[in-house]
Amino acid sequence: MTFIFSLFYCAVTYILFYRQCVGYLGMYNSDMAPYIATINGEATEYNFTYPLMFKLSEWLSKLCGTPKALAIVVTVLNLLTFLALVYYLFGFFKK
Secondary structure, three states: OOOHHHHHHHHHHHHHHHHHHHOHHOOOOOOHHHHHHHHHOOOOOOOOOOHHHHHHHHHHHHHHHHHHHHHHHHHHHHHEEEEEEEHHHHHHHHO
């Protein structure tokens, strides 16, 4: 059950973040443009504190493009936090 929910969560999260990254039909106003500019090496007025996200996105963007890379990395990082939560909750309730 947890595996199926994890897949569903991952799919919905990826779709949301990808649509934010590409500004899908103008429906998704988001702050992803400065993230994408930073990954592409452009100067922005922001100082971000997510070095792992930017390094992974920069590496992956060489394979599939920046918007898709950012959406994949953010989805995977969110999935890891979800799995950590599930792990600790199951451990808590087993006691």
